[in-house]
Amino acid sequence: MRARRAVVTGIGVVAPSGVGADAHWRTVLAGRRRTGPITLFDATGYPTRLGGEVADFDAARYTDNRALVQTDRWTHLGFAATGLALADAGLPEQAPDPYDWAVTLASSSGGNLFGQRELQRLWSSPTRTVGAYQSIAWFYAASTGQLSIRHQAKGPCGVLVAESAGGLDSLAHAVRTVRRGASVVLAGATECPLSPYALACQLRSGLLSNVADPERAYRPFDAAASGYLPAEGGAVFVVEEHGHATARGARIYGEVTGWGATHDAVHTTADSAGDPHQYARAMRLALGRAGVEPAEVDLVVPDALGVPRYDRAEATALRAVFAGTAPPVSTHKALTGRAHQGGSALDVATALLAFAHDTLPASAGPQRVAEGCDLDFLRERRRPRTRVALVCARGFDGFNSALVLRGAAPDEGEHR
Incomplete structure (x- = not known):
């Protein structure tokens, strides 16, 4: 199977x-x-x-x-x-x-x-x-x-x-x-x-x-x-x-090749920030199951909560996973708001559409990167290199998930 x-x-x-x-x-x-x-x-x-x-x-x-x-x-x-x-x-x-x-x-x-x-x-x-x-x-x-x-x-x-x-x-x-x-x-x-x-x-x-x-x-x-x-x-x-x-000759956008899920075992409170270790572990599980090295990742779509301590924790997790490789990071939640589980599904749609259109979209911010949030934010659109995306999400009360998508090759992704 x-x-x-x-x-x-x-x-x-x-x-x-x-x-x-x-x-x-x-x-x-x-x-x-x-x-x-x-x-x-x-x-x-x-x-x-x-x-x-x-x-x-x-x-x-x-x-x-x-x-x-x-x-x-x-x-x-x-x-x-x-x-x-x-x-x-x-x-x-x-x-x-x-x-x-x-x-x-x-x-x-x-x-x-x-x-x-x-x-x-x-x-x-x-x-x-x-x-x-x-x-x-x-x-x-x-x-x-x-x-x-x-x-x-x-x-x-x-x-x-x-x-x-x-x-x-x-x-x-x-x-x-x-x-x-x-x-x-x-x-x-x-x-x-x-x-x-x-x-x-x-x-x-x-x-x-x-x-x-x-x-x-x-x-x-x-x-x-x-x-x-x-x-x-x-x-x-x-x-x-x-x-x-x-x-049946269907068009293929891409394949889900790996995923990982972990849990912080801590409730979300007014002072919590999420556990970057467990978050990074979910990312590594997803990459490992997909057989993808960090350097192969073309695009990272982060959770992007917009709360300073959570943003710093997410940046810490991403730096730990991609030490020395710094893949492009692009988020668009600022354009739409955070739709909870619908928002992470929307991030998957964005990543698959990026490969379908052969264009990695520029990130919707940040304008001035916060201290501790230094990542390689995509400032201008560009063409994909490997057609591999890592989409990340955190749920309140400690849920962490990551998904690896491999975009279809141009000939495989053609319309019927």
Whole structure:
């Protein structure tokens, strides 16, 4: 089974950077910020009033009315991203062989907008009731279940909960699912942490930026870093067995060749910074399993939390892994905000699109590198050298993950 290779043949992006992979790529290349005032609810009384929203998102374009009233916006974003990924891969909306398709997504906050509305109704109305769908719409596995039903994917399905690290873990699990026999796995993540309850939970960590200017609010690795901005959206991928993909003449974006996951065994607090040793260990595990030497890495896409002590810890981990080699580092979270597990999935999309377009995009900052954050930030776009990327992510409460991607050769990655 280890001979079964897992490749990405479809990318679906629904994020503040745009709807569709092409829109996201244009935003990344232009370095255009898509964060601004939160509009999904009135955030006037909160210290953080900025975030990344999917502008003009019309959920009805991607699913039917019945599913819309039964599910949360987080799942609506998942419906859209999955539909786009399947279309991009040239696959049908429903599995021809249901037991040959699987779904493995990541989740963290679940359907909090739906849940907040129902709980407010419970405690504010004389009837003291909630809708019949409350029990399934807020559940952290709701998107996995709904996508399995919609696309008739009856193979092994699951959900991973590791906060931001989960977006990478879902792809690692998809590879294992392919090796165990599945031909197609829908993997990745979307998120919508923009509700009064969700924002209050994030504010309690002390890690959000309260800067009022969107151009200055989220600045990872910068001397003026003040925390992150929350965001919705993410990316879903079609992960396909290589032989299955080539037999139908599919375009291949790249292959997931290695992954690593470790844990700090420490809760995230107002004073914590993450363990650079365990973070570096996750990176080394991923490189080792991929059979890749640090000097071969073309591009590193970091977690980029935007909290000074976390940024320093991440830079320390990267320097430990890449001592003497200094690969180009490029981050674009400042453009979109941090969408938790959806954000790390979006980083994977960026890396694969970089290889597809034969262009490593310039990093969206930092303008002035903070002390202790000295890395080789990519200041101008350039062509790939080895077509190998390392994508890194940390989840709150100690999760660390890293993923190695090898971009397809130009002839293998051509359109059908």
